[in-house]
Amino acid sequence: MVVELGHFALVLALLVAIFQMLVPFYGSRVGDDRMMAVADPAAICQLGLLSLAFLCLTIAYVSSDFSVANVVANSHSTKPLIYRISGVWGNHEGSMLLWVLILALFGAAVAAFGRNLPASLKANVLSVQASIAVAFMLFILLTSNPFLRLDPPPADGNGLNPILQDPALAFHPPFLYAGYVGFSIAYSFAVAALIDGRIDAAWARWVRPWTLAAWMFLTLGIAMGSWWAYYELGWGGWWFWDPVENASFMPWLAGTALLHSALVMEKRDALKVWTVLLAILTFSLSLMGTFLVRSGILTSVHAFAVDPQRGVFVLAIMALFTGGGLAMFALRASDLRQGGIFAPISREGSLVLNNILLTTACATVFIGTLYPLALESLTGAKISVGAPYFDWTFGPLMVPLLMALPFGPLLAWKRGDILGAAQRLMVALLIAVVVMAATLAVMQRGPWLAPFGVALGVFVMLGAISEIVWRIRLGDVPFGDAMRRLVNLPRSAFGTALAHFGVGMLVVGVVATSAYRQEKILVMKAGETTSIAGYEVTFRGVAPRTGPNYREEVAMFDAYRGGTLVSHLEPARRVYDMPPEPTTEAGIHAGWRGDLYVVLGDTQQAGGHAIRIYFNPMVRFIWLGAVVMFIAGAVSLSDRRLRVGAPGRARRAVAAAAPAE
Amino acid sequence: MMLQHIGKLANRFAVGARRSVLASAGILLLATSAMAVQPDEILADPALEARARAISAELRCLVCQNQSIDDSNAPLARDLRVLVRERLQTGETDAQVLQFIEDRYGEFVLLRPPLNLSTLLLWLAPILALVLAVWTTARAWRRRQDQIAVVDEAPARQTPLTRDEERKLQELLKQQGGASSTSTDQK
Numbered sequence: 059m060v061v062e063l064g065h066f067a068l069v070l071a072l073l074v075a076i077f078q079m080l081v082p083f084y085g086s087r088v089g090d091d092r093m094m095a096v097a098d099p100a101a102i103c104q105l106g107l108l109s110l111a112f113l114c115l116t117i118a119y120v121s122s123d124f125s126v127a128n129v130v131a132n133s134h135s136t137k138p139l140i141y142r143i144s145g146v147w148g149n150h151e152g153s154m155l156l157w158v159l160i161l162a163l164f165g166a167a168v169a170a171f172g173r174n175l176p177a178s179l180k181a182n183v184l185s186v187q188a189s190i191a192v193a194f195m196l197f198i199l200l201t202s203n204p205f206l207r208l209d210p211p212p213a214d215g216n217g218l219n220p221i222l223q224d225p226a227l228a229f230h231p232p233f234l235y236a237g238y239v240g241f242s243i244a245y246s247f248a249v250a251a252l253i254d255g256r257i258d259a260a261w262a263r264w265v266r267p268w269t270l271a272a273w274m275f276l277t278l279g280i281a282m283g284s285w286w287a288y289y290e291l292g293w294g295g296w297w298f299w300d301p302v303e304n305a306s307f308m309p310w311l312a313g314t315a316l317l318h319s320a321l322v323m324e325k326r327d328a329l330k331v332w333t334v335l336l337a338i339l340t341f342s343l344s345l346m347g348t349f350l351v352r353s354g355i356l357t358s359v360h361a362f363a364v365d366p367q368r369g370v371f372v373l374a375i376m377a378l379f380t381g382g383g384l385a386m387f388a389l390r391a392s393d394l395r396q397g398g399i400f401a402p403i404s405r406e407g408s409l410v411l412n413n414i415l416l417t418t419a420c421a422t423v424f425i426g427t428l429y430p431l432a433l434e435s436l437t438g439a440k441i442s443v444g445a446p447y448f449d450w451t452f453g454p455l456m457v458p459l460l461m462a463l464p465f466g467p468l469l470a471w472k473r474g475d476i477l478g479a480a481q482r483l484m485v486a487l488l489i490a491v492v493v494m495a496a497t498l499a500v501m502q503r504g505p506w507l508a509p510f511g512v513a514l515g516v517f518v519m520l521g522a523i524s525e526i527v528w529r530i531r532l533g534d535v536p537f538g539d540a541m542r543r544l545v546n547l548p549r550s551a552f553g554t555a556l557a558h559f560g561v562g563m564l565v566v567g568v569v570a571t572s573a574y575r576q577e578k579i580l581v582m583k584a585g586e587t588t589s590i591a592g593y594e595v596t597f598r599g600v601a602p603r604t605g606p607n608y609r610e611e612v613a614m615f616d617a618y619r620g621g622t623l624v625s626h627l628e629p630a631r632r633v634y635d636m637p638p639e640p641t642t643e644a645g646i647h648a649g650w651r652g653d654l655y656v657v658l659g660d661t662q663q664a665g666g667h668a669i670r671i672y673f674n675p676m677v678r679f680i681w682l683g684a685v686v687m688f689i690a691g692a693v694s695l696s697d698r699r700l701r702v703g704a705p706g707r708a709r710r711a712v713a714a715a716a717p718a719e
Numbered sequence: 720m721m722l723q724h725i726g727k728l729a730n731r732f733a734v735g736a737r738r739s740v741l742a743s744a745g746i747l748l749l750a751t752s753a754m755a756v757q758p759d760e761i762l763a764d765p766a767l768e769a770r771a772r773a774i775s776a777e778l779r780c781l782v783c784q785n786q787s788i789d790d791s792n793a794p795l796a797r798d799l800r801v802l803v804r805e806r807l808q809t810g811e812t813d814a815q816v817l818q819f820i821e822d823r824y825g826e827f828v829l830l831r832p833p834l835n836l837s838t839l840l841l842w843l844a845p846i847l848a849l850v851l852a853v854w855t856t857a858r859a860w861r862r863r864q865d866q867i868a869v870v871d872e873a874p875a876r877q878t879p880l881t882r883d884e885e886r887k888l889q890e891l892l893k894q895q896g897g898a899s900s901t902s903t904d905q906k
Contacts, residue, residue, distance in 0.1 A: 089882050176883050256881065293755060293790050300785045332859075396863060414852040421848035429841045439837055442779045444787065444830030451845040581758045659757070668758050 061126055064114025065205035068155075071107035071162070072195040074100055078188035082181035086253075094181035101169035101184050104191065105162040112146075112159050115204055119146050125211035128152065128204040134217035134636045136607045144228035145218045150352065150368075151204035153231055157348070158194045160232075160239040164268070165191070168243060175264065182250035183243075190242055193375045201368045217636035220608070226286040233279030234306055238344040240272020241313055245341035245383060248334045252386040255393040257334065262324035265337065267695055269320060273313045274691035280306050281684030292642035294655050294672045296571070296680055299448045304427040305347035311420035312340040315413045322409050326471060328398030329406075331391050332413070338383035343420070345376040355431065404474040408466035415459040422451050460514050460565060464521020467554055468528060482528045486520035504573040511569030519562030522555040553694025560686030567679025571652070576673040583666035591673035593654055594618040595627075600658070600667065608634045610643070613658040613667065617647055629658040653677050755790050757797065762804055771804050774816055778803070779830050787830055 078100035085093025118126045119142050122135045132149040133142055141148075147156040165187040172180050198204070221227070247265045251257040283303070288296040297303065319333045349355075353369025400406035426443045434440055464486065468479035480487075494513035501509070527533070529551060530543035576591050584599035598614035610632040617625040627645030634641070647654040652675035659668030756775075762768040775789035780796040788796040788803075799820070806816045820828055832838045880888065 176881050178881060178883070254881070295790065298785065298790075396866070399863060402860070410856060414849070414856060418845065418849045418852050422845040425841060425844040425848075429838075429844075433837060437837065440825070440827040441832045441838065442785075442827055442830050443832060443841065444779060444785060446777055446831035447841075450831070451842075455845065455849070579756055579758050579761060662758075670756075 060114050060117050061205050064111045067107045067110040071104050074104045075188045075191040079185050079192055083185035086178040086181040094177050097181050097184035098169040101165040105166035108159045108162045112155055116146050124215055125207050127206045127208045130208055130212055130215045132218050133215040135214055138606050141223045147231050148218050148222045151202045154198050154202050155204055157235050158191055160235050161191050164240055164243050179250055182253050183246045186246040186249045197371050201371050220634040220639045220641050224290055226282050230279055230282040233275050237272050237276025237279050241341040241344050243268040244337040248337035249383055249386055252390040255390055257330055257394050259324055259327050262320045266320045266324055269316050270691050270695055273317055274688050276310050277684050278688045281681050285681050289644050289646055292644050292657050294674055299445045301427050302351055304423050305350040308420050308423050309340055309343040309347055311416050312343050315416040316340050318409045318412045322406050326398040326406055330394050330396060335387055338387060342380035345379055349373055349376045401473040403476050405469045405471045408469055411462055415455055419452055419455045460518055463518055467525045483521055483524055486517055486524045489520055490517035501574055508569055508573035512566055515562045515565030519559050522559040526555050549697035550694045553690045556690035557687050560683040560690060563679045564683030567676050570676040571674045574675045578671045580669055581662050581666045582669045590671050608632050615656055617654055627656050629656045631658055755792050760800055767807050771807055774803050774813055775800055777830055779828050
């Protein structure tokens with residue numbers, strides 16, 4: 059009954075979305091206020107219905123209703139509650155339902171918080187938003203319905219793939235989708251602006267917070283996936299340039315560029331046409347990410363849905379919205395007026411450079427990911443494009459970007475003073491050079507470029523601090539005054555500095571752990587000790603253990619540093635009951651200096667166990683950097699100017715119009 | 720049968736331990752490792768071993784998804800790693816070893832595609848993209864400079880009014896016609 063209710067709610071939501079797609083759009087064409095106004099209740103109603111549908115599916119999972127095909131395929135009665143819940147989106151059908159739910163959530167948020175938006179813009183935005191919802195709800199109902207029953211129901215389910223039974227992965231998809239789908243708002247605004255043929259700074263003021271929110275979630279979602287891969291896959295890697303990772307990385311790169319170009323548009327009324335195009339491209343890349351993962355066209359770790367029929371459907375959706383958006387752009391972009399001139403050396407100029415490099419990087423990842431597919435379908439030749447390709451092409455593009463990054467915020471709008479900026483960065487630069495020399499001296503081994511990479515990361519981190527120091531004029535004015543300036547600094551300034559600081563942390567982590575990782579592969583017997591990176595690691599032996607829905611063989615290790623016990627590590631080999639699949643659990647001791655990472659291997663015939671020990675220096679900086687970037691986004695969003703949406707002129711206009719009505 | 724099925728699944732996900740089997744009695748019978756390079760594969764000569772590792776990172780594990788043989792624990796990956804080490808021990812150069820493996824398994828085995836006619840576009844893509852981006856920007860910027868020279872100041876003001884704004888303007892104008900003081904008050 060509950061399941062039928064969910065099914066029914068989903069169908070109703072589709073009908074509401076069709077209504078929301080057509081009526082407000084027509085209203086905006088003929089200038090009918092009432093027709094435009096129905097978009098708001100429709101968007102909120104759609105959210106209500108989809109929440110109900112999602113809740114119903116969740117109930118089916120939590121109560122282990124094995125008359126539902128989707129629950130049978132992906133759940134099991136012995137699974138812990140959290141994974142019964144996360145199982146809802148741990149499969150193709152459920153994850154698509156989550157997708158449209160988040161889409162509706164963003165749409166309803168525009169309806170609820172967009173009171174200041176011009177009526178026709180809002181009507182068009184919600185109408186475009188609804189058209190995306192219609193496409194995906196049709197996709198769910200026609201090819202991927204999670205509410206189908208099974209008769210007769212089996213006694214128990216097949217269980218969730220054990221590698222998905224993990225806290226980080228349980229929340230990885232919702233964050234990732236919130237990012238992907240959040241960019242739909244930027245897309246809808248862009249298309250609505252093209253329909254209207256007009257766009258102004260208020261538009262950018264509106265788009266930026268939504269893009270920022272989406273970007274934050276995507277950043278954290280990707281970081282979660284990376285972190286999960288690090289500790290779960292058992293070889294200490296954190297990024298593999300896997301096509302599915304690239305699929306989420308491309309919208310991130312484009313979205314990062316969009317954040318920066320929207321800034322220029324908001325502040326200086328320039329880069330309008332480009333920002334609109336970027337908004338369309340960013341969401342198109344999100345759709346492509348969905349397509350790549352959902353269609354199973356790339357057989358990789360993540361592609362657990364392999365079904366060409368679905369693939370063709372998502373491909374059609376992608377082609378429709380990407381093609382439609384770009385066609386609109388081609389037709390109407392010339393109507394958008396450009397404003398705001400600037401010298402090449404200026405804040406705008408630096409943001410343009412950011413956009414050039416980020417889009418080029420995004421294009422590189424795009425080509426690298428799709429080239430093998432295209433080549434195979436055109437000529438039948440099979441090639442592999444793996445990590446070495448991306449290291450060679452993506453890396454060099456990041457170097458100038460990171461080198462230029464600290465200069466950007468120090469340049470004035472319109473016309474900047476690069477020498478002045480360099481002067482303000484002198485301290486940061488000197489410290490970075492010292493760090494480079496120190497790294498070179500301490501680390502005898504490793505690639506010769508690595509010390510430069512570390513220094514680059516440090517330069518970006520210190521550059522972010524330099525920006526704040528400069529803004530509050532610390533050293534120029536009395537300390538008290540500087541502190542007063544610090545308190546009065548707008549939150550968005552902190553957001554910028556913090557986000558850039560996070561980028562620097564990430565770079566340091568990436569370079570340090572890639573270049574200076576230590577590794578030991580050996581056979582150990584109980585009681586034996588080995589040393590790595592200043593740790594003495596003693597193997598205490600193995601023991602069997604039983605978890606809620608798995609059994610495991612646990613190895614016990616004690617790690618000492620200078621004779622004192624610092625950590626007890628328990629790497630394990632685990633076998634789940636249902637489905638009976640093996641996983642490895644690494645034993646990790648996390649520290650600021652780096653992670654000690656132990657993996658348990660085969661039992662050797664001659665006695666003892668194969669053991670692999672890594673020391674991953676500063677690897678935590680990678681995810682901490684991402685978390686700092688997320689927090690930076692939140693700080694920036696809490697800035698009053700952004701919070702209010704489109705304040706100032708528009709609000710006064712509303713207030714002025716009110717008494718007349 | 721069971722073993723086969725599990726093996727297939729493990730391969731499909733290409734992660735973690737491989738072929739660990741839960742016997743029907745529910746005992747952990749045997750488990751092969753979650754490790755790529757096994758202790759017994761490692762060469763005595765550290766320099767040669769380092770070269771082997773570097774080569775391994777360039778070679779794709781053919782039965783896995785997007786993993787190098789250095790990261791993979793599939794049996795085929797192990798065979799390849801051993802093969803790489805054997806060739807190195809015979810005194811071959813890195814390039815010779817890579818060529819040998821490529822001749823045997825095809826271009827697909829190389830994670831860094833070699834530069835040839837079919838991959839020309841792949842390798843040129845980043846440079847082309849960068850040149851295109853810079854060129855487009857420069858052109859747009861120059862055109863903008865020309866426009867400014869002609870159009871004069873404040874081009875943003877030329878955006879036409881929306882219907883809402885038009886209506887508000889009309890209302891304001893109407894009010895102004897009746898009593899000119901109210902409209903200034905509202906401002």
